[in-house]
Amino acid sequence: MWRPSDGGWPRAVLCLFAAAWIWLFLLPMERFGLLVNARGFLPILLALAVIHWLPWRWLRAGAALVLSVVAVAVFFAPGMPWADRLAWVWGHEWRQAVALLQDHALADPLQTHLFILGLCAMYWLVAYAIRRTRLWVFYNLLGVGVLGLIDANTPVHPDGVMVGVLALFLVSLGVAHFMRLRHRASGAGPGPARFFVPLTAVLAVSLAAGWALPKRGPVWANPFAPGGGGTGGSVRVIGYQVDNSHLGGSFVMDHTPVLSVVTDYPAYLRGQAYDLYTGKGWLAEQHLVSTYSYGQPLTSGAVDASVLPGKAVRQTVTVLASHLNAGVLFGAYVPNVVLSFNGQNSGTVMADPRQGTFFVRPLRQGDAYTVESYELQAPGAKLAGIPLPAPDGRDANLPPSVLADLEVPASLPQRVRDLARQVTSGASDEYDAVQRVAAYLQANYQYATDGIPVPGPNQDYVDQFLFESKKGYCNNFSTAMAVMLRTIGVPARWVTGFTEGSVDPAYTGPGQRYTVENADAHAWVEVYFPGAGWVPFDPTPNFSMPYLPSPTDPSAGSTDEGNTTQPIQPPKPPQDAPDVSGGNAQGPGGGPGPWLWRGLAALVAVSAAGVVVFRRRLRSWWHHRAWRGEPAHAMWAGLQRLMRLLRKNGDLPQGAATLRDLKRAARRYDIPETEYRHLVRTAESAFYGAATVPPEEAEQVRRTWSRWLEAALRWPGKR
Structure with missing residues (x-):
């Protein structure tokens, strides 16, 4: 018992x-x-x-x-x-x-x-x-x-x-x-x-x-730190990213201050717009870049000020982070004029008129610039009534410059298109359709930063979010909205930047000063409305596009007062059980590239498999290494190894043992009696009689010892 x-x-x-x-x-x-x-x-x-x-x-x-x-x-x-x-x-x-x-x-x-x-x-x-x-x-x-x-x-x-x-x-x-x-x-x-x-x-x-x-402290600089050249890794530190070609994965919050912004109105800080969705992430399509002088307005055509209400907003931005990894000037929607850069009121800067983005060398700690931007007031009332474009993208009201913002990969699963049509079914106009998509994502999907998977080789990033993981953060929500709108013929592009940050209570100068952290990095969507231009929307739950207050209601600065439409809520997608094990967490930024982890994993797997497959051969090689040098010494070391192995196999009792105690073990492993006796006689004469062992005698003992050792390794504890 x-x-x-x-x-x-x-x-x-x-x-x-x-x-x-x-x-x-x-x-x-x-x-x-x-x-x-x-x-x-x-x-x-x-x-x-x-x-x-x-x-x-x-x-x-x-x-x-x-x-x-x-x-x-x-x-x-x-x-x-x-x-x-x-x-x-x-x-x-x-x-x-x-x-x-x-x-x-x-x-x-x-x-x-x-x-x-x-x-x-x-x-x-x-x-x-x-x-x-x-x-x-x-x-x-x-x-x-x-x-x-x-x-x-x-x-x-x-x-x-x-x-x-x-x-x-x-x-x-x-x-x-x-x-x-x-x-x-x-x-x-x-x-x-x-x-x-x-x-x-x-x-x-x-x-x-x-x-x-x-x-x-560390002796060598971290080669995978932001700005150090690393682009891939298992988990990202949240922050502004230039390379967004492979989205997905979880991130770790980083509250390091990045920017200081002095302005009269809080606003999202717009960075760069992306046009090309690949199924895994976004690429910025190359457009015509022109040179603009400080003080020269950017003729972007991003928004028609005569249609959409707004006003000029001035922002003075100071870079606080040592590694921002960005070569654009951040400003409210949409940056219009660069007034100064690092104290200089004259000079030139490169700009993309179609994107409405000013490009500079990578920003460094201590850089300061002042930009003037055209910031929208709540545009809902002005956008209502603009008809939906034709779903096939051949609407005559769409200029050729926005056709790239209708493209989706041929591999995009059909169920993404079907869901977009279902959500926007019955929409009265384009603005109603956009609001329906944003409301659907906010109501039916969970905002989370942990356990976010990366699409596999045959998976689409949006499809995985909408139908499998059903949770994510701003990248997931904004990308899903942009792609869903494109499938119904509405031009949309993906935009990265920062939210407005938090008010600095210690500031006593004109306006207000906002501190923007890495944790404030964000992504949203810009949608094109014929006759009005590009309008920003934020579908991420618990985030709101900070449009300027209207002149009649100065307090309504954080909501879209024109949004009176109550979106139709289609049935919620089927909810699986909660995710216990989490997801794969590879993503760009913050660590070594996926190729390195895969290489290390493959090396470890191959090594482990090799050890398992060749375990007996490796042990045999290890024991045979003892039989080296002068014959008597090699014989002593080899027999000691053999006796330890026999003890481990249970063929010898623990404690002291002599060569003559090996007789029973020799029978178990089918060692002939004559060979066993020759081994014992030769070894005893060498160990205790100090006799010289002839080479041919030592070789015969080595062969007996080797056969015995291999049998003990192959059949431990043989009976």
């Missing part, structure tokens, strides 16, 4: 340590947005520790499989009877498995179930390694190296995780060594207090000293 105490408390401690070691690595994954709620995986890991502690190995795989099913049922089907939970899980996972094979689309609960099964496999590997010193050292060197790369090259700094991993590594080494000592001494080794009190004291002093001592 087995009792829990038979497992031994040291083994139970190692099982718990393996669970804790894996859980520590889940914390940076949570910060990256690769999974949600790392604490939710603690019960699973603790259950795996209990399962691994059980002595019945045949039970462990089945118990882990049952555990994964139970965990998925608890996460995704709460409140149901257990029979209904299991039926719901199996039914959904079967359909998702079929979809995975056909469309290469992975969704929950199958996605989370596979992750939990992978977690089970990882636990088994760690629990196996934690009792094998060399393998455990390799695991921890690899783990600390990965944490070091994350700390150095991303905005996530897992300092506490690294300390915890190292502490678990050292303590687990001590526990494993204690178990070996007790086993060799048949349970009569040192007591736990005598062994662990000094170990704990040394570890505590080391950790305290390491925490208290001053740390030197």
